[in-house]
Amino acid sequence: xxxxxxxxxxxxxxxxxxxxxxxxxxxxxxxxxxxxxxxxxxxxxxxxxxxxxxxxxxxxxxxxxxxxxxxxxxxxxxxxxxxxxxxxxxxxxxxxxxxxxxxxxxxxxxxxxxxxxxxxxx
Amino acid sequence: xxxxxxxxxxxxxxxxxxxxxxxxxxxxxxxxxxxxxxxxxxxxxxxxxxxxxxxxxxxxxxxxxxxxxxxxxxxxxxxxxxxxxxxxxxxxxxxxxxxxxxxxxxxxxxxxxxxxxxxxxxxxxxxxxxxxxxxxxxxxxxxxxxxxxxxxxxxxxxxxxxxxxxxxxxxxxxxxxxxxxxxxxxxxxxxxxxxxxxxxxxxxxxxxxxxxxxxxxxxxxxxxxxxxxxxxxxxxxxxxxxxxxxxxxxxxxxxxxxxxxxxxxxxxxxxxxxxxxxxxxxxxxxxxxxxxxxxxxxxxxxxxxxxxxxxxxxxxxxxxxxxxxxxxxxxxxxxxxxxxxxxxxxxxxxxxxxxxxxxxxxxxxxxxxxxxxxx
Numbered sequence: 001x002x003x004x005x006x007x008x009x010x011x012x013x014x015x016x017x018x019x020x021x022x023x024x025x026x027x028x029x030x031x032x033x034x035x036x037x038x039x040x041x042x043x044x045x046x047x048x049x050x051x052x053x054x055x056x057x058x059x060x061x062x063x064x065x066x067x068x069x070x071x072x073x074x075x076x077x078x079x080x081x082x083x084x085x086x087x088x089x090x091x092x093x094x095x096x097x098x099x100x101x102x103x104x105x106x107x108x109x110x111x112x113x114x115x116x117x118x119x120x121x122x
Numbered sequence: 123x124x125x126x127x128x129x130x131x132x133x134x135x136x137x138x139x140x141x142x143x144x145x146x147x148x149x150x151x152x153x154x155x156x157x158x159x160x161x162x163x164x165x166x167x168x169x170x171x172x173x174x175x176x177x178x179x180x181x182x183x184x185x186x187x188x189x190x191x192x193x194x195x196x197x198x199x200x201x202x203x204x205x206x207x208x209x210x211x212x213x214x215x216x217x218x219x220x221x222x223x224x225x226x227x228x229x230x231x232x233x234x235x236x237x238x239x240x241x242x243x244x245x246x247x248x249x250x251x252x253x254x255x256x257x258x259x260x261x262x263x264x265x266x267x268x269x270x271x272x273x274x275x276x277x278x279x280x281x282x283x284x285x286x287x288x289x290x291x292x293x294x295x296x297x298x299x300x301x302x303x304x305x306x307x308x309x310x311x312x313x314x315x316x317x318x319x320x321x322x323x324x325x326x327x328x329x330x331x332x333x334x335x336x337x338x339x340x341x342x343x344x345x346x347x348x349x350x351x352x353x354x355x356x357x358x359x360x361x362x363x364x365x366x367x368x369x370x371x372x373x374x375x376x377x378x379x380x381x382x383x384x385x386x387x388x389x390x391x392x393x394x395x396x397x398x399x400x401x402x403x404x405x406x407x408x409x410x411x412x413x414x415x416x417x418x419x420x421x422x423x424x425x426x427x428x429x430x431x432x433x434x435x436x437x438x439x440x441x442x443x444x445x446x447x448x449x450x451x452x453x454x455x456x457x458x459x460x461x462x463x464x465x466x467x468x469x470x471x472x473x474x475x476x477x478x479x480x481x482x483x484x485x486x487x488x489x490x491x492x493x494x495x496x497x
Contacts, residue, residue, distance in 0.1 A: 032354070033161040035448040036423050036455075038477070054477065056425050058160040058448050059354055080423070 003091070004107060005116035006067035008049075011091055012110065014101065019068055022095040023055065023086065026120045031057040034086040039075040039097060046072060046099065048106050053096055055086065064096065068106045074098040131177040132275040132332040133339055140350055147353060148248035150178040155352040163355035164450040167321055168491070171281035172351035173342050180251025181274050181329060184242040184258070186266040189232065192240055195266040199258060201378060201397050202230065203388030204242065209234030212301045212316050214386050216378050217246075217254060222402025223374040224381070225257065226250040227366060231316060235305045243303075243314070245276070245327075247368045261398070275335035279342060280325030280351075280359075282494065287347045288315075288326055295326075300495045309341045317496070320356065322363025322489055324496040361456055362449045364417060364488030370428055371415060371444045371458055379406040380460065381415045382488075414466035417486035418443060418457040424476060425455040426483065431475040432461055440465050443474065449490055456490045457483075 003013045009027035012019050028034065036056035046052050046066050053064035075097045078085055086094040101107075111119060128151045137144060142153035153175070155163060166172055186192030193204040202215035212231040216224045231243040246254045259268045279288060288295045292306045295315070303316035311334040319325035330338050342348050357367070366372045372381050377399075384407070391397065395404055420426050425448050432441035446457030457474075465472065470485040 032155060033159045035161075036425060038424060056448065058164075058358055058450065059154070061425070061427055083423075 003113060004067075004110035005113065005119075006065070006110055007119065008065040008067070010064065010067050012067055012107070014104075014107065017101055017104075018073065019070070019099045019101055020095050021066060021068070021097050021099060023064060023090055024116070025090045028087050028090040028094070031055055031062060033058050034083045037079040037083050037086065037096070039079065040072045042072055042075060044072045046070065048103070056083075066099065067110055068099055068101055068103070070099040070102040072097050073100050129178075131175055132335040133175045133177065133277075136336055136339060137175070137350075142350070142352060145353075148178055150248065152178060153350070153352040155354045156350050158349070160352070160354035160358065161450045163349070163351045164358050166349050167281045167323065167351055167355060167359055168451050169282065171279055171284040171287045171325075171345075171348045172321070172355070173339065173348050174278040174280065174351050174353075174356055175275070175339070176278055176327075177275040177332070177335070178248035179276055180246040180248065180254060181271040181276060182244050182246075182255060182258075183233070183238065183269045183271070184244060184262065184266060185238075185269060186240055189240045191263070192242055192266055193232075195263040196230070196242055196258075197391070198263070198397055199261055200228075200230065201387040201391050201400070201403055203391055204230060204232070206388070207232035209239060210302045210304050212303055212318060216372070216383065216386070217257065218378070218397065218399030218403070219374055220398055221374075222377045222399035222406075224368070224372045224376055224378060225374060226254050227368055227372060228254070229316070229318065231303050234303070235314070249369060273332045274329055275332045276327060276329050277335070277339060277342075278319050278321075278325060278327045279348065280319045280321040281323050283347045284323070284325045285496070287342065287345045290345060291341060298326075300324075300497045308338055311338055313338065320363075320365055321359040322365070322491055322493045322495075323359075324494055358447060358450055361445050361447060361458070362451055362489060362491040363493060364458065364490065366415075367445055376415075376460070377402055377406055377411070379403060380411045380413055410463065412463060413441065413460045414463050415444070415458060415460055416466050417468075417488040417490060418446070418459055418472070418474070419484050419486040419490070420455040420457065420474060421482040421484065423454065424481060426457050426474040426476050426481065430457075430459075432459055432483075433473045433475060433480065434465065435471055435473065437473070437480065440472065452490050458488065461485065
């Protein structure tokens with residue numbers, strides 16, 4: 001089980017065909033104080049690279065793109081009452097959604113931690 | 123605008139040292155936030171004292187042979203009563219275009235310092251200063267001139283403890299009344315201070331030569347009551363305070379009456395007119411307006427941003443959000459916008475179109491947070 005990263009600054013970790021998706025620590029740093037997160041509906045069929053969630057900081061609204069296709073099976077209910085969890089723990093407790101993968105080959109194009117860190121460093 | 127053409131304010135290096143995130147704003151590289159973040163900066167300003175650099179704003183003086191000539195000349199451009207200003211007194215007003223729309227909003231002060239008693243000191247928005255200065259110069263009467271200050275910095279000290287912090291350096295500062303200004307010495311430096319601001323809190327705006335800006339900034343910041351605050355919190359503070367941001371809540375198409383700025387137009391000016399755009403202002407004062415600026419309070423947690431459509435409960439478009447976001451002191455989303463006049467009553471239920479969904483909201487009075495100016 002290794003964490004992978006997308007160019008749109010999401011992280012993903014897969015366990016038994018279910019992927020947990022969130023935004024990276026770098027992304028939350030760029031956004032600043034998160035005040036609202038709009039998550040997809042459970043049961044929604046989502047397609048890789050489509051916008052599936054919105055993160056509102058004090059400044060602006062930002063789209064969150066899913067790196068994988070599949071069905072949303074769970075969303076992080078904690079975020080509705082405590083959106084700042086995204087700032088405090090973006091890459092663990094601040095996860096956004098769990099997705100039942102429909103096409104595992106989509107994982108192949110994602111980056112590992114070393115590659116993502118290099119990507120962010122630009 | 124490419125980064126090469128961005129200008130830097132006198133305190134640019136200090137912001138970098140303080141760890142600010144710098145963003146392009148009105149042609150300048152400006153601090154949008156410091157490492158503490160917008161939420162903490164906003165709350166600090168409401169509880170203690172926040173220090174903002176706003177040197178990007180335009181500062182100028184309008185000079186004439188005597189005060190009456192100067193005031194009458196500038197009254198051609200704005201609907202405010204300037205003739206009745208006493209030395210040191212300040213007023214908020216708007217530059218209007220011939221159609222009665224707003225070209226900019228500005229602060230106008232009758233100078234009270236030696237040699238400049240006959241002049242007005244004027245501060246305009248950064249994004250509009252090029253237009254404003256040209257427009258003012260073009261329209262001033264013979265013998266009245268505009269003097270731009272390109273070597274002045276401007277900073278704002280805002281919050282309930284601003285007076286306490288400034289009194290450590292200027293013991294007589296408590297004698298300065300709201301919307302008044304005077305000259306003082308701060309740490310041995312000549313400064314011009316007005317008691318005003320853009321946060322809804324008590325506070326001061328301090329004009330100082332660019333050469334002494336860092337000294338004054340650092341002196342103010344050495345007080346533990348004072349922390350640096352960026353443009354991000356400046357925006358959320360002014361939004362909660364119900365204050366207009368030019369280019370968003372007011373622009374060349376909106377009139378001061380639609381924007382609810384009637385309070386800034388004195389009776390004499392309403393009756394006499396005699397300013398650019400007076401025709402529309404006088405007509406709207408008598409006959410009313412078709413749309414009005416109002417506060418909008420979304421019911422849920424999701425902010426509604428600028429551009430969001432405002433609908434009545436049947437889904438018909440009745441207006442648009444002009445500023446919207448999260449209000450840290452309100453602890454929820456807040457917005458303002460224009461609605462058809464029939465809906466401009468506090469408590470009216472409306473809905474906001476956010477990402478394709480209709481979100482329930484209510485028309486609200488402004489400000490969202492009571493103003494705490496020291497009158």
